[in-house]
Amino acid sequence: xxxxxxLKQFVTFAEMGTLSKTADFLHVSQPxxxxxxxxxxxxxxxxxxxxxKNRIEFNDTGRxxxxxxxxxxxxxxxxxxxxxxxxxxxxxxxxxxxAAAPLAALMPRVIGKFSDRPLSSELAPExxxxxxxxxxxxxxGIVTKNINEEDIFCREFMTEKLFICLPQEHELIKPNxxxxxxxxxxxxxxxxxxxxxxxxDLCYEKLPKTHLRFPKKxxxxxxxxxxxxxxxxxxxxxxFSDEIFRGRITLPVTGEGAxxxxxxxxxxxxxxxxx
Numbered sequence: 535x536x537x538x539x540x541l542k543q544f545v546t547f548a549e550m551g552t553l554s555k556t557a558d559f560l561h562v563s564q565p566x567x568x569x570x571x572x573x574x575x576x577x578x579x580x581x582x583x584x585x586x587k588n589r590i591e592f593n594d595t596g597r598x599x600x601x602x603x604x605x606x607x608x609x610x611x612x613x614x615x616x617x618x619x620x621x622x623x624x625x626x627x628x629x630x631x632x633a634a635a636p637l638a639a640l641m642p643r644v645i646g647k648f649s650d651r652p653l654s655s656e657l658a659p660e661x662x663x664x665x666x667x668x669x670x671x672x673x674x675g676i677v678t679k680n681i682n683e684e685d686i687f688c689r690e691f692m693t694e695k696l697f698i699c700l701p702q703e704h705e706l707i708k709p710n711x712x713x714x715x716x717x718x719x720x721x722x723x724x725x726x727x728x729x730x731x732x733x734x735d736l737c738y739e740k741l742p743k744t745h746l747r748f749p750k751k752x753x754x755x756x757x758x759x760x761x762x763x764x765x766x767x768x769x770x771x772x773x774f775s776d777e778i779f780r781g782r783i784t785l786p787v788t789g790e791g792a793x794x795x796x797x798x799x800x801x802x803x804x805x806x807x808x809x
Contacts, residue, residue, distance in 0.1 A: 536577050538610055541603045543570040548592065548600040574599070619671040626652045630667075631676035632660040633732040635694050635771035636796040640676065643808045657731075667799050674806070675799045678732070687803040692771075693795045696733060696787040698724070699779060700765045713786040716740040723747060725766035727755040733767065736791050 543560060547567065550556040557564040571590065575582050582596035592600065627648045631637035634657060641655055658666070660679075666672040667686060681688040698714055700706055706714060706722060721743040726734055729748045737746055747764065749755045756778050759766045768774060768784070786792070798806040 536606065537573065538607070540570045540573055540577075541607055543567055544574050545600060545603050545607060547571065548597075553590070616669060616671065619666070620669065626654050628666075628672040629653075629655040629674045629676070630658045630663045630672045631655070631796075632658065632663050632678060633676065633694070633794070633796065635769060636676045636692055638773070639692060639771070640674070640798070640808065644674070647808060664799070667801060670801060673800060673802070674808075676796050677799055678794055678796060680797055681799050685801060686799055687801070687806045688797050688799045689806045691796045691798045693793055694769050694771045695793045696736075697768050697770065697784050698765050698787055699759075699768055699782045699784045701763055702781060702783055704765060704783075706765070707783055711785065713788040715789045716787065716792070717789070719765075719787070720744055723764055725755070725759055725762055725764050727759075727766070732794065733769065736794075737767065740789075740791060 543556065543562075543566075546560060547553065547556045550559055553564050553567050553571075557567045560567070571583065578599055580595055582593065582599055583590040584593050627644065629637065629640065629644060631640070637655055637657065641653075644653060644655075660677050663672070663675040663677055664681065667675040668683075676691065680690070698719060706718065720741045723745045724737075724741075724747065726737065726746045726748055728734055734746070737744070749758050756774060759774075759778050760780075767787075768779075798808070800806050
């Protein structure tokens with residue numbers, strides 16, 4: 535029977551390269567690691583190492599065993615997280631979202647309806663949001679795709695649109711301009727309020743020539759944006775103060791991806807109909 539602790543020592547040995555480095559890294563004795571490697575061979579029932587004086591190395595079978603050991607460790611970690619999250623979901627009403635704006639729009643409704651239960655909300659990658667709903671780990675998810683799966687209810691929730699805010703004398707501003715495409719913006723350095731998020735990912739994808747600048751560590755985005763000569767991105771769902779837009783012209787970004795529609799998903803139909 536494979537032992538999870540020994541599997542972790544086995545994988546660590548593959549990463550460290552020697553028994554002594556592995557022992558030092560794991561804060562155990564070298565004989566402990568040696569015994570673990572012997573036990574792994576017994577559990578797998580095959581030879582995993584090539585041995586020479588004072589040294590052992592993986593053979594081809596051993597390298598394959600390392601690959602599968604990593605998968606087992608990951609699966610075990612995932613199982614712990616999923617079971618603990620599911621147990622938590624039985625007591626706490628959980629909402630997960632792939633973006634901040636729809637989460638901020640939804641939570642007041644959730645609080646109003648479920649004020650008698652502990653509530654939690656968090657941002658997560660979209661696939662993790664979907665998996666959490668599939669496995670009953672969260673009560674409501676917010677995603678950007680219209681999900682058509684058995685046992686998952688889905689409905690459109692809201693749309694968020696991207697804008698660019700430019701200094702009044704910026705070279706991108708032309709007479710009678712109504713908007714700017716990603717192609718027209720590409721190559722122009724811009725401020726972004728967060729290094730992570732759905733809009734940041736989109737801008738990296740759509741603006742490969744643009745250098746996205748973010749607030750300095752510990753600095754406030756609005757404070758930087760007020761004094762910066764650079765354009766910055768905002769959406770129609772941002773909660774920035776009006777002061778940040780003074781002296782600037784705000785234009786919609788046009789083209790595919792400039793508007794994102796969000797959907798509520800849940801295993802319970804009534805939860806997607808919060809209003």
